[in-house]
Amino acid sequence: MDGRFLACYEEWLRIQGADLNELLQAVPTQNGNSDLSEGQLRQLVDKNMRHYEDYYELRRRLVRNDGPAFFSPSWCNSFENSVLWIGGCRPSMFIRLIYSLSSADLEAHLDSLVAGSSMVAAAVASASHGGGAGLVGLSSSQLAFVNDLHKATLKDEERITSQMATLQESVADRPLIPIVKERQQQRSRSGASSCGVNGDSGDQEVEAAMQEYAEAIASMVEEADRLRVETARRLLSEILTPKQAVELLATAKQLHLSVHEWGGQRDLKQGRCRGC
Structure with a gap:
């Protein structure tokens, strides 16, 4: 099963790289112009969104086989795993990227924007200053929607x-704790050592309890994935x-691919090698 997960992720990285090359060619130049029409740019965005949805649909099928594997996936490097949230990136990261692309003034108002304070008006005014520039060219109404x-x-x-x-x-509750206590009582009666759980891994009751937990974990990943897709x-x-x-898609893909590359290099320096 791990091989299927790895193949899925590596194919996603390949698609990300191909999409990034296409996006970079379409990114507007410094004068704000692009060789593609607005309709062509929309088609490109829709294409990337379909790839995103297809990837998460494949994940949905795979996660049902082994939900816990998505919380520390062997197909990611250790740095990637350290920033995972419920098996993937935080949905709010997409929005954070918009703020990162904005002016320093708007970034200074980020906390106020999230809190919905009176500073929103000042931030909106800043975004609209100079003919609506700032925050990747967002208008004041767009900024409010963001x-x-x-x-x-x-x-x-x-x-x-x-x-x-x-x-x-819930791991400290039913159904695992009653099983643990029952096994301990059995060992006490038989005079066996209380250390270890030899033989329990094949017990149907234990397997059923762990499978129940794994299915619940998978459902959580699916819910988080839905939020990721919907936010995007x-x-x-x-x-x-x-x-x-x-512009946002290009930045997001550059960040993802760079973190994957740099994290892999860091693992090698630390003596960690996936698949070794």
Whole structure:
């Protein structure tokens, strides 16, 4: 099964690289022009979104076979694993990238935007200064939509994180704890050592309990994936113009591929080698 996961991820990296090359050719030049029309840019954005949706549909089928594997995937390097949230990137990272592409003034107001304070008006005014430039060229109305999406996404992330915490804590409850206590009593009666759980791994009751947990984990990954896809779809298709969406997609893919490369190099320096 690990081979199927690895093949899925490596194919996704290949698609990411091919899409990035196409996006970089379409990114507007410094004077704001692009060789592609707005309609062609929209088609390119839609193509990237389809690739994104196809990848997560394949993940959905795979995660049902082994949900826990997505929390520390062997097909990612250790640095990639350290920044995972429920088996992938945080959905709010897409929005954070928009802020990272913005002016220093808007970045200074990020906390105020998330909190929805009176500083929003000042940030919007800053974004609109100079004919609507700033924040990848977002207008004041677009900035308001981004702000609303950011707050809603953070709320959904917190909800899923809380559900995940409850699920993880359930390991200390039923159905595993009664099984552990029963095994301990059996060992005490037989005079066997209390250390280890030799033989338990093949026990049907244990397998059933762990499978129940694994299925719940898989459901959490699926829910997180839906939020990832929905956040990207709303940004790319509903809020950003085609030119803005192309710029955001190019930046996101550059970040992903660079972290994958740099993290792999770091693992090699640390003496870690995937597949060795």
